[in-house]
Amino acid sequence: xITSLLASAGPLTPAARSFLxxxxxxxxxxxxxxxxxxxAVIAVTTKQLVHAALWLVVALGGLAVEFLLLTAxxxxxxxxxxxxxxxxxxxxxxxxxxxxxIGRSPDADSGNRWVALAVALAAAGTLVTLVxxxxxxxxxxxxxxxxxxxxxxxxxxxxxxLPFEALSVLLLAALVGAIVLSRTKDERPPKPxxxxxxxxxxxxxxxxxxxxxxxxxx
Amino acid sequence: xxxxxxxxxxxxxxxxxxxxxxxxxxTEHKVMAHMQGRLGPMYAGGFHxxxxxxxxxxxxxxxxxxxxxxADRRIFRLxxxxxxxxxxxxxxxxxxxxxxxxxxxxxxxLFFVLAVMGVGVIxxxxxxxxxxxxxxxxxxxRTAAQLMSYELPMVLAAASVAMAAGxxxxxxxxxxxxxxxxxxxxxxxxxFFTAGLAELQRPPFDMPIADSEIIFGAYTEYSGLxxxxxxxxxxxxxxxxxxxxxxxxxxxxxxxxxxxxxWLWTLLKTFALAFVVIxxxxxxxxxxxxxxxxxxxxxxxxxxxxxLALTGIVKVAIS
Amino acid sequence: MNIPGSGLxxxxxVTLRTMTKKTVTAxxxxxxxxxxxxxxxxxxxxxxxxxxxxxxxxxxxDWCIYIDSHKETxxxxxxxxxxxxxxxxxxxxxxxxxxxxxxICIEVCPFDALFWSPEFxxxxxxxxxxxxxxxxxxxxxxTVPAPPALDPAAEEPKEIAMARKAADKLATAAAAAAAAxxxx
Numbered sequence: 063x064i065t066s067l068l069a070s071a072g073p074l075t076p077a078a079r080s081f082l083x084x085x086x087x088x089x090x091x092x093x094x095x096x097x098x099x100x101x102a103v104i105a106v107t108t109k110q111l112v113h114a115a116l117w118l119v120v121a122l123g124g125l126a127v128e129f130l131l132l133t134a135x136x137x138x139x140x141x142x143x144x145x146x147x148x149x150x151x152x153x154x155x156x157x158x159x160x161x162x163x164i165g166r167s168p169d170a171d172s173g174n175r176w177v178a179l180a181v182a183l184a185a186a187g188t189l190v191t192l193v194x195x196x197x198x199x200x201x202x203x204x205x206x207x208x209x210x211x212x213x214x215x216x217x218x219x220x221x222x223x224l225p226f227e228a229l230s231v232l233l234l235a236a237l238v239g240a241i242v243l244s245r246t247k248d249e250r251p252p253k254p255x256x257x258x259x260x261x262x263x264x265x266x267x268x269x270x271x272x273x274x275x276x277x278x279x280x
Numbered sequence: 281x282x283x284x285x286x287x288x289x290x291x292x293x294x295x296x297x298x299x300x301x302x303x304x305x306x307t308e309h310k311v312m313a314h315m316q317g318r319l320g321p322m323y324a325g326g327f328h329x330x331x332x333x334x335x336x337x338x339x340x341x342x343x344x345x346x347x348x349x350x351a352d353r354r355i356f357r358l359x360x361x362x363x364x365x366x367x368x369x370x371x372x373x374x375x376x377x378x379x380x381x382x383x384x385x386x387x388x389x390l391f392f393v394l395a396v397m398g399v400g401v402i403x404x405x406x407x408x409x410x411x412x413x414x415x416x417x418x419x420x421x422r423t424a425a426q427l428m429s430y431e432l433p434m435v436l437a438a439a440s441v442a443m444a445a446g447x448x449x450x451x452x453x454x455x456x457x458x459x460x461x462x463x464x465x466x467x468x469x470x471x472f473f474t475a476g477l478a479e480l481q482r483p484p485f486d487m488p489i490a491d492s493e494i495i496f497g498a499y500t501e502y503s504g505l506x507x508x509x510x511x512x513x514x515x516x517x518x519x520x521x522x523x524x525x526x527x528x529x530x531x532x533x534x535x536x537x538x539x540x541x542x543w544l545w546t547l548l549k550t551f552a553l554a555f556v557v558i559x560x561x562x563x564x565x566x567x568x569x570x571x572x573x574x575x576x577x578x579x580x581x582x583x584x585x586x587x588l589a590l591t592g593i594v595k596v597a598i599s
Numbered sequence: 600m601n602i603p604g605s606g607l608x609x610x611x612x613v614t615l616r617t618m619t620k621k622t623v624t625a626x627x628x629x630x631x632x633x634x635x636x637x638x639x640x641x642x643x644x645x646x647x648x649x650x651x652x653x654x655x656x657x658x659x660x661d662w663c664i665y666i667d668s669h670k671e672t673x674x675x676x677x678x679x680x681x682x683x684x685x686x687x688x689x690x691x692x693x694x695x696x697x698x699x700x701x702x703i704c705i706e707v708c709p710f711d712a713l714f715w716s717p718e719f720x721x722x723x724x725x726x727x728x729x730x731x732x733x734x735x736x737x738x739x740x741x742t743v744p745a746p747p748a749l750d751p752a753a754e755e756p757k758e759i760a761m762a763r764k765a766a767d768k769l770a771t772a773a774a775a776a777a778a779a780x781x782x783x
Contacts, residue, residue, distance in 0.1 A: 313622070317620070564610065
């Protein structure tokens, strides 16, 4: 998504500006970035499960602000809509449904933390190297409304249709898979036999007692 | 000049945010009372109890602020703000009239509005969890489940109208409106409005705060000003959903009067829809949890998809 | 012929119609209620009629009527006659914190000394104040309305019926006497 945005933002001109005289936007960008990093670190290190999810909200919201600062308005709002509005709500829902004590959970720790740290560092290193190597000192002009919904849509559906469609197929597959997994096997409990009075007369009208009928559509 | 303009717009949105929900709340008092054969508040303020909500506000301020002993204090205190602020921000982006009569015209206004409205629910979840109360937790869970079910049809219905207009900017959508959009997008409007109601947890979709079974859901432990904030967020939510439906599906400022009176049309449509919200609340009983879910997934989502398909077909046919 | 959603629409119509109708709220302290005739608000005592027969106090199901009296001997007007004794009322009180407004005392009073008054606003902050003494009960007497008119097809009141019967008897007697006189 970012690369598509950058591609849509116009030609990559070589740097004509110095990194040593940052503009106000750049300073804000850096500060928000630090905040995002900080809250992300807290999210993975805190022992309070729900706090971790809420710090994730801060981190993802900060990320949306970063997108805004890069004038990628559309991506920023999608970030808020999908990640803050849905994914985090889902995470919180899951946490509350399973185990969400108030206060510290002593077992909220994984033996894999060092492995995870290594993987995270490796991933970050790869990405940073990649991006730095790809763009070097080129300067992208953000002024031309390159992040607007129209521009994003055009580049998405002109240059990046194939990945887009591939992704949607992947999501569809995931959806179908989720439905298949969540479907219970059709093993209904055996119907209880109608009770009998001592005289041998069956109680109840036909086959199933009223209390065991499944809820009807209403 | 520019700064002054921004300031004016912000102040305007704030004033609207502080007064219009109260107007809706008072209308609800009165309309609900008369629909039940009552009179409603008659004393506060002298004339037909117009100042009832002001008096309520004063009462809430005087009340003691209680935080349960086992609660997560910081989150408990933060939750009302998280619940209330998104609606204030959303109001900034809703166009009232033509020629820039809007807090801040956004390029992706529709997405902005939907996104920020979804954030308010996090506040309710925070409240439900941090209260250290089983009823609150249940309310929070139901809130989350309801939001996740109804967000989808809401976004789909909004996507339909964005598709029709060919833009996701709210001003752009209103500008592109024609009268025949109303029958064309009727199903979408129904889905959007209903899903909006469900996201606000207004009756008949108020299972998360069903007072007869879980007291007041996520707000059970709240008192004083913070409780008032939650209530205010509900009425602000009615305002936002009504205004959005008016802008997206009913043509916002379009009407018989000249464009200079467009804001009047937007307000009229908004309040008519707010009346419908109240009307529905008085008329219908609460849906059960499973009925809620079934309504969203087997009712609204297929309807929204059908509307999307219809919009696409008509759009291709007329272009 | 059952359109889906017609029930929902009917519900909306009902609420909308109710909204346009007049409300039933009684704005009580501002607007006094229109009480039906024979409303049971408070019991008034017409002291002058009371003979201290104690019937009311005895019939009261929860014993909330307190009556004290003493006997007075009236000197005989005629030296040959016996001196007469008369009951004098010292205290007549009704404890409205106990009263259940059954009205038996009023029904049972043979001398029309007790009446229903429609006044109902006599709440007190102290429960003891609800015991109304004879002065207060006498004051309530001013609020007793005239008895409502009889129904058109109702039986004649007993007093009138009896008076008429007596008058008729007198009239027939007079007529008979006149006839006899005429004959003689």
